[in-house]
Amino acid sequence: MARWRRRLLAATCLAVMGMVGASVGKAASISGDVVRIGVLNDQVGPASDVTGPGSVYAARLAIEDFGPTVHGAKIELVVGDHQNKADVGSGVARQWYETGQVDMIADIGNSAVSLAVQALARDRGKIVMHVGSATDRILGADCSPTGFMWLYDTYAIARALAKGNVAVGAKTWFILAADYAFGHSMEGQMKKLVADMGGQVVGSVRHPLYGTDFSSFVLQAQASKADVVALANAGPDTINAIKQAAEFGLTQQGQNLAATTFYLPNVHSLGLQAAQGLRVVTGFYWDRNDDTRAFDKRFRKLSGGTPPDHVHAGVYSAVLAYLRAVQAAGTDDGVKVAETIKSLPVNDMFAEGASVRKDGRLMNDLFLAEVKKPADSKAPWDYYDIRTRLKAADIIRPLDQGGCKI
Numbered sequence: 066m067a068r069w070r071r072r073l074l075a076a077t078c079l080a081v082m083g084m085v086g087a088s089v090g091k092a093a094s095i096s097g098d099v100v101r102i103g104v105l106n107d108q109v110g111p112a113s114d115v116t117g118p119g120s121v122y123a124a125r126l127a128i129e130d131f132g133p134t135v136h137g138a139k140i141e142l143v144v145g146d147h148q149n150k151a152d153v154g155s156g157v158a159r160q161w162y163e164t165g166q167v168d169m170i171a172d173i174g175n176s177a178v179s180l181a182v183q184a185l186a187r188d189r190g191k192i193v194m195h196v197g198s199a200t201d202r203i204l205g206a207d208c209s210p211t212g213f214m215w216l217y218d219t220y221a222i223a224r225a226l227a228k229g230n231v232a233v234g235a236k237t238w239f240i241l242a243a244d245y246a247f248g249h250s251m252e253g254q255m256k257k258l259v260a261d262m263g264g265q266v267v268g269s270v271r272h273p274l275y276g277t278d279f280s281s282f283v284l285q286a287q288a289s290k291a292d293v294v295a296l297a298n299a300g301p302d303t304i305n306a307i308k309q310a311a312e313f314g315l316t317q318q319g320q321n322l323a324a325t326t327f328y329l330p331n332v333h334s335l336g337l338q339a340a341q342g343l344r345v346v347t348g349f350y351w352d353r354n355d356d357t358r359a360f361d362k363r364f365r366k367l368s369g370g371t372p373p374d375h376v377h378a379g380v381y382s383a384v385l386a387y388l389r390a391v392q393a394a395g396t397d398d399g400v401k402v403a404e405t406i407k408s409l410p411v412n413d414m415f416a417e418g419a420s421v422r423k424d425g426r427l428m429n430d431l432f433l434a435e436v437k438k439p440a441d442s443k444a445p446w447d448y449y450d451i452r453t454r455l456k457a458a459d460i461i462r463p464l465d466q467g468g469c470k471i
Contacts, residue, residue: 116174154178176200205467229433242297316342356414
């Protein structure tokens with residue numbers, strides 16, 4: 066079991082966090098005698114519960130566990146809010162890279178912003194470690210020698226959801242998809258994957274984007290008697306579909322909902338009565354083992370009692386891996402550190418015995434979790450049962466199929 070330090074940093078968010086320990090002499094191999102890490106994400110908007118300040122807390126804990134210095138150079142943390150706008154995010158990243166002496170940007174949590182920042186980082190030889198963003202273009206056509214994908218991507222989510230549900234006995238599927246590019250893509254991927262794994266899609270229907278009345282779609286899914294009703298949508302569409310499925314008693318009658326994009330805070334907002342039986346793919350759950358519970362205890366002291374979700378745990382792992390690579394490489398040069406990240410194993414409470422591929426993809430396992438019934442929850446935030454573990458090699462797109470030209 067990992068032995069976690071208990072000292073917590075007292076710096077505030079949304080500003081330069083300042084020195085984490087005093088510099089111990091000159092570090093000629095570290096530019097400016099400082100290693101500066103930027104957490105860029107949605108700090109106050111609709112995605113802030115699943116990225117936001119929690120990613121900052123996680124980065125602070127990673128620096129604490131590594132720190133206080135690297136090669137005698139101080140470690141600093143800065144925080145930026147991209148407001149879920151690609152132009153705002155790229156503007157923050159440009160300023161950080163060009164005048165702010167930021168060596169690495171972590172998290173982001175928005176695919177459009179991630180692609181914009183990836184282009185900037187590639188041109189400048191700077192490192193960006195995507196955690197909350199999901200587009201598989203980051204490790205495909207838009208890959209970069211200094212870009213990393215640390216949690217999930219659209220390919221892995223679809224494959225893990227299909228493979229995980231089939232593994233726990235789901236044979237028949239009904240797909241409820243949003244009628245736009247993302248929904249079409251996820252619907253097509255799931256149909257192929259379910260068929261490849263011996264399952265059967267018995268029906269599908271598409272709903273308008275940002276719909277409010279899902280009753281006819283839910284009734285069609287219910288009438289199909291499919292083992293799993295997969296929600297190929299996101300955001301408010303997923304929430305509304307789950308609420309109306311609960312009103313019709315879909316899960317209480319033996320069917321399971323499966324969501325492509327869903328997070329622990331969403332369960333908290335919906336409540337177990339509505340969310341029970343929902344199956345989701347996650348890279349981390351706070352109550353999975355002793356190490357995750359130890360991290361959760363430290364995190365809650367910073368967050369005011371809210372546990373970390375998998376994006377937050379992924380940020381912790383990414384920042385720690387970056388600092389270990391700077392230490393091993395003896396420099397903060399982005400290209401050299403990126404090469405070192407790919408050469409080192411990753412082994413922490415988030416990614417156990419993992420490795421990093423040459424396209425920057427962390428080969429981390431994912432988990433299929435099922436939301437508990439209200440009677441089965443024994444404490445606040447005790448929401449998930451882990452149904453099965455999905456090995457990275459079985460769910461992450463093969464290196465030669467993504468179009469990465471590195």
